[in-house]
Amino acid sequence: MADSIISNGFSKKINTSMKQGNGVCQDGSSSPIKAQTIDELHSLQKKRSTPSTPSGSVSSAFSVITEEDRQRQQLQSISASLASLTRETGPKVVKGDPARKETSTKVAHVVHHQLGPNISISDSSMKFTHVLYNLSPGELYEQAIRYEKGSFLTSTGALATLSGAKTGRSPRDKRVVKDENTEKELWWGKGSPNIEMDEHTFMINRERAVDYLNSLDKVFVNDQFLNWDPENKIRVRIVSARAYHSLFMHNMCIRPTEEELENFGTPDFTIYNSGQFPCNRFTHYMTSSTSIDVSLARKEMVILGTQYAGEMKKGLFSLMHYLMPKRQILSLHSGCNMGKDGDVALFFGLSGTGKTTLSTDHNRFLIGDDEHCWGNNGVSNIEGGCYAKCIDLSREKEPDIWNAIKFGTVLENVVFDEHTREVDFTDKSVTENTRAAYPIEYIPNALIPCVGPHPKNIILLACDAFGVLPPVSKLTLAQTMYHFISGYTALVAGTEDGIKEPQATFSACFGAAFIMLHPTKYAAMLAEKMKTHGATGWLVNTGWSGGRYGYGSRIKLSYTRKIIDAIHSGELLNADYHKTKIFGLEIPNAIEGIPSEILDPTNTWSDKDAYDETLLKLASLFKNNFETFTSYRIGEDNSLTEEILAAGPIF
Ligand SMILES: Nc1ncnc2c1ncn2[C@@H]1O[C@H](COP(=O)(O)OP(=O)(O)OP(=O)(O)O)[C@@H](O)[C@H]1O
Ligand SMILES: O=C([O-])CC(=O)C(=O)O
Ligand SMILES: [Ca+2]
Ligand SMILES: [Mn+2]
Known part of the structure; x- marks a missing residue:
């Protein structure tokens, strides 16, 4: 009797002897534990999580299975x-x-x-x-730390990981199966991100990926959702070999509730991530050891030869760029937030232009930082998390992002102190593209569910390293379309001898790497929606001011935030403007809290000839880029197309 142990692991013997206080000296003042052996003690530690649907015969009258x-x-x-x-x-x-x-x-x-x-x-x-x-973050941390080299706990509880040889996406290795349907539907050829492959080659790579996964002792499977709009939710399954990949997607996709998971059923789309394993260079179409392959017919994506987790995130985004327009819903590479009065703003821009930084605004509700849909009822976030750039991150300038880097967050490719585990966000030893992926609810004023009404302001962000675009200008609808289709930003690429020239990038719809249809399809939808809902377009330069890269400096984030505040509040809608030459942009004469002289680049450049020369150079880059679009029609008739062409630089 005395040593009978009841099934839940509690020892009666220890309990009784405790109550009786039998005079045996006990060490310490805390109450003794309810186990006799170490194994028993360990079995007490973990409570089994119960499924929310009761199992077995009890519920059989109600549940079908x-x-x-x-x-x-x-x-x-x-x-x-x-x-x-x-x-x-x-x-x-x-x-x-x-x-x-x-x-x-x-x-x-x-x-x-x-x-x-x-x-x-x-x-x-x-x-x-x-x-x-669908492991929890705690379980995934343990898997990562135990089995994956380069996984460490940082001082704030985030999980530091290494993505391997690739620390960014590989757009030249992204292939899409061309069959009789996709040949007609998708955008192919010059400028298109869709590199063709045939179905047979897709199957070869799929088999390679699946065989690799099945050769492992264990695989991670995530069943999750895309899109907060309940009518257009997409069920995705991600099969991967690394806890890093599973935790990344746990954070980035929408996390199902226990009940939603029970009724998950067959996924709408499946990713096979065998990124540690290369593709076979002898396979037709392969040009490197990396291939990211999409078959829309099979509703599958295969990843070989890159462990960069962003491929999964952006692969699913490409899928949404195909599925949503079919339903008359516009998919957007944009951030999105909402004011207390329900005014919604979209932030378009290429990588590093400020979508995450500026949509994360302590005075507004965050709907999402990177991927959205605009349908008949308003906007919805596609994702369940944010993916912030971390290089030079500071607590002072970006407090909400800083505070989101805690337990559960994946920190990619950062450098930290071996002992204190404090992250050095200025260190680019591994890459400049250091990143944090965290669930959206880590931002205190995230709006859950992540949906909002029709947007009022459409903010186009460009990081202009030439320094000639004004910090802010108000756009006509035709100008908004012109700049949306152009998708300009300029970054700085280092050259061997150390001379650093700005490099202009044009990426249609501010995300040509992710679109599947011709850019004019998305542009026409945007024009129609902006017209219907009376939204205003803005061009904001988050890049250089007072000279190009090497001469001027990047506009202060605090100034950009003031500019954005003035857009949100309506102050800028009714301000006084003057027009620039060549680009014909409307520049406000003054904005509360900002030195007025910085608003017009002609004031900030000390070398006026250099300014004129650089402005002309950028204008001609715009013109060359736009040439490929001049033969396409946008909208019902040709009038919008002509207006858009006329809204570009004139010189
Ligand atoms: N004036 C400014 N406005 C916006 N961002 C600025 C400014 N000055 C510096 N920055 C920095 O530029 C970076 C903007 O990156 P952000 O993460 O917002 O890019 P993103 O547009 O979300 O790109 P991606 O699509 O790759 O995630 C941040 O590191 C931010 O600190
Ligand atoms: O996809 C990535 O690696 C990061 C990102 O958001 C972008 O490039 O737009
Ligand atoms: Ca981002
Ligand atoms: Mn992005």
Whole structure:
């Protein structure tokens, strides 16, 4: 009797002896533990999480399937995702970490295969693939720290990771299957991000990725959602080999509730991330050891040869750029926030121009920092998280982003102190593209669910390293379209001998790398929506002022924030303006809190000839870039097209 241990692990013996106070000397004043052995103690530590749907016969009157059936269906669905198409059978999948004896012995949920008489059994079809399904951040931290080199806890609790040889996306290795449908539907050829491949080659790469995943002891599977608009939610499954990838997507996609997960069903789209494993250079179409392949017909994406997690995020964004316009919904590479009065602003811009920095605004509600949809009911965020640049991040200038770097956040490619684990955000030793991926609710004034009414202001951000664009200008609808289609920014690329010249980048719709249809399709939708809802367009230069890179300096973030405040408040809508030469931009004469002279670049450049020369140079770059679009029609008739052409630089 005395040593009977009841099933939940509590020892009666210890409990009774404690109550009786039998005079035995006990060390310390705290109450003794309810276990007799170390193993018992450890078993007390972890409470099993209960499924929110009661299992077994109790609920059978209401639920159609039992918990056990549901679990089996879920594993079958995962096995089907991982099926080798040549062997026509899915791997044996089992839930749990293979390193844990308790889980690996419970192999009751093995998927049953119907092996036909002609299908030979191979070694790989005999082994188990352990599935780590929708793990929590805590579980993923442990997996990363134990098994992935370069994973460390930083001083604020964020997980530092290394993305490997690739620290940015590989747009020249992004391929899309061209078949009879996509040949007609998608944008192909010059300027298009869609590099073609045939279906057979896709299958070769898919098989390579799936075989790689099945050769592992364990894979991570995330079932999550895209798009906060409930009517246009997309279910995605991400199969990956690294805890880093699983945690990144946990943060970046919308996290399902327990109930939503139970009813998840078959995903609308699946990513196979075998990024540690290269593609085969002898395979047709391959030009490097990296390939990121999309098949819209199969609703699948395969990643080989790059571990950069942004490929998954932006691969899904490309998918949305295909699916949403089919439903008359515009997909946008933009940040989005909302004021207390419900005024919504969109922030377009290429990488590094300020979408995340400026949409994260302590005085406004954050709807999202990077990817949105604009439909008939308003805007919705596609994602469940934010992806901020971290280089030179400071607590003073960007407090909300700084504070979001805590437990659960993935910190990519940052450098930290070996001992204190404090991150040095100025260190570019690994890359300049250091990043933090965190759930959107880590920003205190995030609006959940992430949806809002129709936008009032459309802010086009350009980081102009030539320093000739004004800090802010008000645009006509035609000018907004011209600059939207141009998608200009200029960054600084270092050359071997140390001379640093600004490099103009034009990327249609401020995200040519992600669009799937011709840019004019998105532009026409934007024009129509801006007209219908009376939105105003603005061009904001978050780049250089007072001279080009090397002479002037980047405009202070605090000034840009004041400019943005004046747009939101309506102050700028009714301000006095004057027009610039060549670009014909309307510059406000004054803005509260900003020295007026900085608003017009003709004041800030000390060398006026250099200014004129640089302005002309940029204008001709715009003109050359726009040439490819002059033959396309935008909107119902030709009038908007002509207006847009006339809204470019004139010289
Ligand atoms: N005046 C300014 N306005 C905006 N950002 C500025 C300014 N000056 C410096 N910055 C810096 O520029 C960077 C803007 O990066 P941000 O993360 O907002 O880019 P993004 O547009 O979201 O790009 P991506 O699509 O790649 O995520 C930040 O590091 C920010 O601190
Ligand atoms: O995709 C990435 O790596 C980062 C990003 O948001 C962009 O480039 O627009
Ligand atoms: Ca961003
Ligand atoms: Mn982006």
